[in-house]
Every structure is written in structure tokens, then in C-alpha cells.
Amino acid sequence: MRRVATAKLPTEFGDFAIAAYEDLENGKEHVALVLGELGDGHGVLARVHSSCLTGDVFHSARCDCGPQLHTAMARIAAEGRGLILYLNQEGRGIGLANKIRAYALQDEGYDTVEANERLGFLADQREYGLGVRILSDLGVRSIRLLTNNPKKRAGVETHGMSVSELIPIEIPASEFTRRYLRTKKEKLGHLLSSV
Numbered sequence: 001m002r003r004v005a006t007a008k009l010p011t012e013f014g015d016f017a018i019a020a021y022e023d024l025e026n027g028k029e030h031v032a033l034v035l036g037e038l039g040d041g042h043g044v045l046a047r048v049h050s051s052c053l054t055g056d057v058f059h060s061a062r063c064d065c066g067p068q069l070h071t072a073m074a075r076i077a078a079e080g081r082g083l084i085l086y087l088n089q090e091g092r093g094i095g096l097a098n099k100i101r102a103y104a105l106q107d108e109g110y111d112t113v114e115a116n117e118r119l120g121f122l123a124d125q126r127e128y129g130l131g132v133r134i135l136s137d138l139g140v141r142s143i144r145l146l147t148n149n150p151k152k153r154a155g156v157e158t159h160g161m162s163v164s165e166l167i168p169i170e171i172p173a174s175e176f177t178r179r180y181l182r183t184k185k186e187k188l189g190h191l192l193s194s195v
Contacts, residue, residue: 001133009033013070014077016084021134028088032134033073036081041141043164045082047072048131048145048152050089053096054103061176062103068169072146075169083138085131092116093125111183123188128155135161148190170194 001021009018016033023030038044049072055065069084076082091099098119105115113123135143142162145153146169153163168191173181184190 001130001137003137004029011073013073019134019138021130021137023130030088030130030134031086032138033084033086034138035076035083036079038081038083038139041139044140044143045076045079045167046085046135046140046143046145047076047083047169048085048087048128048147048156050087050092050126053090054099061174062106063180064171064177067171068146071169071171075146075167083135083140085134087126087128087131089126092123093127094119094121111187112180113183113187124151126152126155128152129159132156132159132161148184148192149188150191151188166191168192 001023003019004022005020007018009016014035016035019032019034021030021032047069049069052063052065054060055063056069059066072084076084090096091102094102094116101119102112102115105118106112110118116123142164144165144167145156145163146167147153148168148170150166153166157163170192173194181192185192
């Protein structure tokens, strides 16, 4: 992994700095959005977010990804210090085309886990080692993790990053996301109270 570029990135949530990283093993690119000074690197409010083109960019109503990302950015801005890791791991690591194939299976009645498995993948294929290396490059020593996913916490900690607190970001269920969120809670162990 290497940092390949940095720049200023003003957003509707505040003025972030953006750093682009390249994975030297597979060429994938990832970014970190940093707001404020990270200081001694302890207790940094952080969201480790996997790319979701449909939710983050096209505002798909099938998932809660975009609203989680924007809520995290707003919380970091309110605190005045923190970061977003935006990892290139579309569709829980199966890629964009396969995610759309999984959508087609969901249209036939499969839930999100069943669809991934039917395509021959694990329910969640994401990996967090590179993200931890990016955090370390930024001088981060421990994070307060914005997530509903205890497995994400375990994935980050497995690679040596201390997580001092898990802070949920629960987006209210809609008619489109209710089944999706229930599947995340029941099959993937997400901490969700409203479904």
C-alpha cells in the first residue's frame, strides 16, 4: 500500500483533506477523508466504509449505505476531528457487476446473504488489513468506530487497530430496506433495534 496523492476536499459537511492510496498487490485504489487535526491519533472518530456505487452515488433505496456515509460525515464534522476510510470493496467485496447480479436474485426473492452465496461468494468477503495500514499511515492509534457491524470491529482489531468504542449509525427502515436490514441483523449480526 502506498499513498499516491493528497488534496483538499470541501464538502457540504465541512472541509476535509482527501488522500488516495493504491494497493500494490492488486492496483485497487482507496481513499481516506480526514477532517481536522488527528493529534496523538487516539480515540479518532472513524467510519470504515466500503464503496457502494448504487447507494452512495445513485441514492438507491435498496440499502442504507449512502445515508450511513453521510451521517458519519456529519458526525465527524460536528466533532471537528475524524476520518472516513472509503475502501474499494463493492458489494461486500464481490464487485459491482456481481452486486447487480445479486440484486437480480433479490428481485426473485432471495435475501442479500442468500444472493451472494448463490453466486458462489461468502455472505461478506470484505477485508480490513489494508484499511488498518491506511489508518496507521495517517498516525491513527485507536478509533471510535461508527458502525452497526461488530464483525467490522473484529476485522479492524484483528489487524492491530484498537477500537475504543462502537458507535451505531442506525438509519430508520423504509419499505425498501426493511427486509435488507432484518437480514443484516439476523444473519450478519448487525446491531439494529428498529427492525
